Amino acid sequence: DFVINLLKHPTFLSNQYTTKFIDTTPELFKFDTRRDRATRLLTYVADITVNGHPETEGRALPPRDAKTPRAPVPKGEAIRPGTRQILDEQGPKAVAEWMKAQKQLLITDTTMRDGHQSLLATRMRSIDMIRVAPSYAANLPELFSVECWGGATFDVAYRFLQECPWQRLRDIRKAMPNIMTQMLLRASNGVGYTNYPDNVVQGFVKQAATSGVDVFRVFDSLNWVENMRVAMDAVIEAEKVCEGTICYTGNMLDPKRSKYDLKYYVEMAKELEKAGAHVLGVKDMAGLLKAPAATQLFTALKQEIGLPIHFHTHDTSGAAISTVLAASAAGVDAIDAAMDSFSGNTSQPTLGSIVEALDKTDRDTGLDIEAIREISNYFEQVRAHYAAFESGLQAPASEVYLHEMPGGQFTNLKAQARSLGLEERWHEVAKTYAEVNMMFGDIVKVTPSSKVVGDMALMMVSQGLTRAQVEDPNVDVSFPDSVIDMMKGNLGQPPGGWPTALQAKVLKGEKPLKDRAGKHLKPVDFEAARAEAIKATGETEIDDEDLNAYLMYPKVFTDYARRHQQYGPVRTLPTRTFFYGMEPGEEISAEIDPGKTLEIRLQAVGETGDDGEVRVFFELNGQPRTVRVPNRK
Ligand code: BTN
Numbered sequence: 001d002f003v004i005n006l007l008k009h010p011t012f013l014s015n016q017y018t019t020k021f022i023d024t025t026p027e028l029f030k031f032d033t034r035r036d037r038a039t040r041l042l043t044y045v046a047d048i049t050v051n052g053h054p055e056t057e058g059r060a061l062p063p064r065d066a067k068t069p070r071a072p073v074p075k076g077e078a079i080r081p082g083t084r085q086i087l088d089e090q091g092p093k094a095v096a097e098w099m100k101a102q103k104q105l106l107i108t109d110t111t112m113r114d115g116h117q118s119l120l121a122t123r124m125r126s127i128d129m130i131r132v133a134p135s136y137a138a139n140l141p142e143l144f145s146v147e148c149w150g151g152a153t154f155d156v157a158y159r160f161l162q163e164c165p166w167q168r169l170r171d172i173r174k175a176m177p178n179i180m181t182q183m184l185l186r187a188s189n190g191v192g193y194t195n196y197p198d199n200v201v202q203g204f205v206k207q208a209a210t211s212g213v214d215v216f217r218v219f220d221s222l223n224w225v226e227n228m229r230v231a232m233d234a235v236i237e238a239e240k241v242c243e244g245t246i247c248y249t250g251n252m253l254d255p256k257r258s259k260y261d262l263k264y265y266v267e268m269a270k271e272l273e274k275a276g277a278h279v280l281g282v283k284d285m286a287g288l289l290k291a292p293a294a295t296q297l298f299t300a301l302k303q304e305i306g307l308p309i310h311f312h313t314h315d316t317s318g319a320a321i322s323t324v325l326a327a328s329a330a331g332v333d334a335i336d337a338a339m340d341s342f343s344g345n346t347s348q349p350t351l352g353s354i355v356e357a358l359d360k361t362d363r364d365t366g367l368d369i370e371a372i373r374e375i376s377n378y379f380e381q382v383r384a385h386y387a388a389f390e391s392g393l394q395a396p397a398s399e400v401y402l403h404e405m406p407g408g409q410f411t412n413l414k415a416q417a418r419s420l421g422l423e424e425r426w427h428e429v430a431k432t433y434a435e436v437n438m439m440f441g442d443i444v445k446v447t448p449s450s451k452v453v454g455d456m457a458l459m460m461v462s463q464g465l466t467r468a469q470v471e472d473p474n475v476d477v478s479f480p481d482s483v484i485d486m487m488k489g490n491l492g493q494p495p496g497g498w499p500t501a502l503q504a505k506v507l508k509g510e511k512p513l514k515d516r517a518g519k520h521l522k523p524v525d526f527e528a529a530r531a532e533a534i535k536a537t538g539e540t541e542i543d544d545e546d547l548n549a550y551l552m553y554p555k556v557f558t559d560y561a562r563r564h565q566q567y568g569p570v571r572t573l574p575t576r577t578f579f580y581g582m583e584p585g586e587e588i589s590a591e592i593d594p595g596k597t598l599e600i601r602l603q604a605v606g607e608t609g610d611d612g613e614v615r616v617f618f619e620l621n622g623q624p625r626t627v628r629v630p631n632r633k
Pocket residue numbers: 047048051052053054055159160161162563
């Protein structure tokens with residue numbers, strides 16, 4: 001019977017069934033040798049309960065009384081229209097015109113992307129975002145956009161959170177139909193760490209637009225506009241908002257850093273305008289732009305460029321709000337901020353405080369401060385559950401003007417340093433990072449170029465190498481792979497090119513690329529890749545979202561798919577359960593489909609048998625269920 005049902009199912013007939021289909025129509029798969037979703041979920045809970053989660057082992061615990069966060073009640077009867085309706089009804093150019101016509105400072109909320117990327121190593125789970133999305137739609141419809149996708153969130157979702165980032169996007173989009181969603185796209189590097197073939201970048205943008213991204217902030221890690229065109233054109237083609245972005249580095253007012261002066265930024269802005277950007281992004285990923293420079297930069301850009309301008313910064317120095325207010329006074333159209341409880345330090349400046357600072361001025365944001373407080377309180381409860389991923393950073397610091405590390409990299413690099421036993425020498429790492437930057441010719445440092453500088457700095461500190469030794473042709477140095485890749489030209493060309501002597505030493509005679517890596521990379525055969533992904537994952541079908549994931553991260557996606565087959569939709573578990581399992585007597589619920597909720601109660605954990613397996617006793621929707629998992633402790 002069910003076999004016939006399956007064969008007649010429209011999704012099956014249209015040849016698109018996947019792991020997602022199995023999640024949504026399990027009754028059709030009863031003949032499958034794979035266990036049903038409930039059993040797979042119980043197996044995961046049992047495994048984590050017995051063995052712990054590898055990612056939280058030895059880390060700080062959430063407070064015992066931390067409860068499942070509750071989102072603020074949506075206010076009002078109907079959802080009021082917002083920027084999303086302008087985009088859908090009138091297109092991206094109309095969005096740009098609308099931005100320029102507004103008096104108020106427009107605001108992007110970054111909590112669901114850069115906020116947790118910068119404070120919690122990108123570990124926020126979809127469930128904690130989707131639950132609050134309706135509150136945004138109802139209570140903050142005046143937001144310009146919600147940044148909730150791209151950057152590091154894509155691979156972290158698969159790699160560490162065991163969930164599908166595409167599904168996250170679709171779910172947020174559905175729950176928040178009036179505010180534009182925004183993503184961070186690393187141009188030719190996609191959401192990865194090196195240049196991909198042009199048709200992979202194009203396909204990825206197209207899929208992201210289809211699955212729900214409205215605004216694409218496109219940047220290149222060396223500020224090379226040539227390397228941004230493929231991604232920008234794809235966004236324009238998809239009729240979404242193309243935010244062509246300049247990365248800010250150095251110190252515009254320092255004559256000794258004249259490579260990145262006002263003229264440089266204005267020229268690049270003009271290039272981006274010519275390349276078809278709808279909005280000009282200024283991305284200050286390390287938080288280096290100080291208020292007086294911001295006044296000069298945005299005044300000049302407003303004069304020279306016809307595009308609306310969107311400013312992004314980080315509060316690592318503690319001075320970001322002064323820069324935001326200077327930018328606002330100079331006429332910038334939109335800025336980024338994070339909900340109070342996810343702001344400050346290496347994250348964005350504080351949303352509520354910016355709203356308060358501009359209250360009753362001619363740039364009054366019009367946002368409801370009470371709604372902001374309520375959503376911030378929600379995220380405060382969310383954050384408590386991620387204690388294991390807190391960096392322990394105690395205070396803002398002006399040292400950022402020395403090392404120039406991006407907010408998203410800072411805590412990561414610190415953790416890497418810790419794992420190499422270099423934690424006590426952190427300030428030395430920071431100084432070396434600055435030296436490596438100069439040795440590489442003073443480059444923009446943002447993913448992935450920032451990772452290369454970080455790799456080199458860690459290597460030099462751990463091996464006790466000085467810059468002079470690294471540059472000396474007579475001292476043998478074995479460079480990190482990422483440095484070799486970058487010097488080959490696989491990330492593109494920096495302004496002024498690479499230092500030739502160092503490049504020659506790194507490449508040992510190999511010839512570097514002088515033009516775009518994408519020009520030399522063979523286009524991918526999508527159907528061949530799909531067949532390969534099916535084989536690698538053991539899935540029956542790979543849909544276009546899955547295929548795009550596989551092309552960006554073949555191994556990460558394959559491992560995710562394999563774990564999904566074993567553990568099912570773990571994204572539906574409460575965050576505490578996902579990271580720590582359950583206590584005997586505890587009850588949780590997991591909504592595995594809209595309206596279909598599993599009530600799970602852990603009764604007891606048995607003794608470990610001679611076979612090394614533990615029996616774990618549950619009640620599932622009131623019925624006893626036992627699962628066996630290996631004790632790996
Ligand atoms: C990870 O990839 O490490 C995070 C996902 C969790 C996978 C679970 S943790 C318990 C079990 N043991 C493993 O090695 N993987 C699964």
